[in-house]
Amino acid sequence: MPESRTELMRGTLDLLILRALTLNRDHGVGIARRIHQISKGTFDVKPGSLFPALHRLEEKGWLSSEWGESENLRRAKYYKLTKAGRKQIRNEMANWERVSTAMAWAIEATSEG
Numbered sequence: 001m002p003e004s005r006t007e008l009m010r011g012t013l014d015l016l017i018l019r020a021l022t023l024n025r026d027h028g029v030g031i032a033r034r035i036h037q038i039s040k041g042t043f044d045v046k047p048g049s050l051f052p053a054l055h056r057l058e059e060k061g062w063l064s065s066e067w068g069e070s071e072n073l074r075r076a077k078y079y080k081l082t083k084a085g086r087k088q089i090r091n092e093m094a095n096w097e098r099v100s101t102a103m104a105w106a107i108e109a110t111s112e113g
Contacts, residue, residue, distance in 0.1 A: 006100065013053050015096060018081065018089040025080035027070055028054060054079055062088050067110065 020026070020034035031054070032045045057063045062085035071077040081089070 001023055012096075013045065013049060014057060015089070015092040016045070017050075017057060018085060018092060021063070021079060021085075022089065023083045025078045026069075026074035027078050029070075029076075031079065057085070060088075061085075 013077060016035045016039070017031060020031050020039060027046065028050055031049075032050055035043055035045050054063065054065075058079070059063055061082060063079045064082050065077050065079045068076060068078045
């Protein structure tokens with residue numbers, strides 16, 4: 001059976017990035033790997049989407065960054081959640097719960113009719 005990939009809905013990448021950084025700081029490739037892991041392989045975030053989102057979240061004050069050395073001894077920019085980012089992830093998760101519940105209702109309603 002062919003492997004299925006799902007496109008990210010607008011706005012979900014921010015939540016996935018914030019969620020990926022809840023336990024530890026990480027660099028871009030590590031964040032992409034973590035998103036793949038926590039989504040059980042459903043999402044593969046490409047650099048062209050990931051890095052602009054990281055910069056946008058940093059500009060909003062939800063992430064901070066610092067340069068460090070990666071596991072392969074290369075220079076890498078590491079991102080971590082700020083206090084504002086931790087608050088934002090709670091807001092994003094509550095919003096996602098509302099949206100996913102409403103979508104479930106809408107899908108159930110259309111299958112009944």
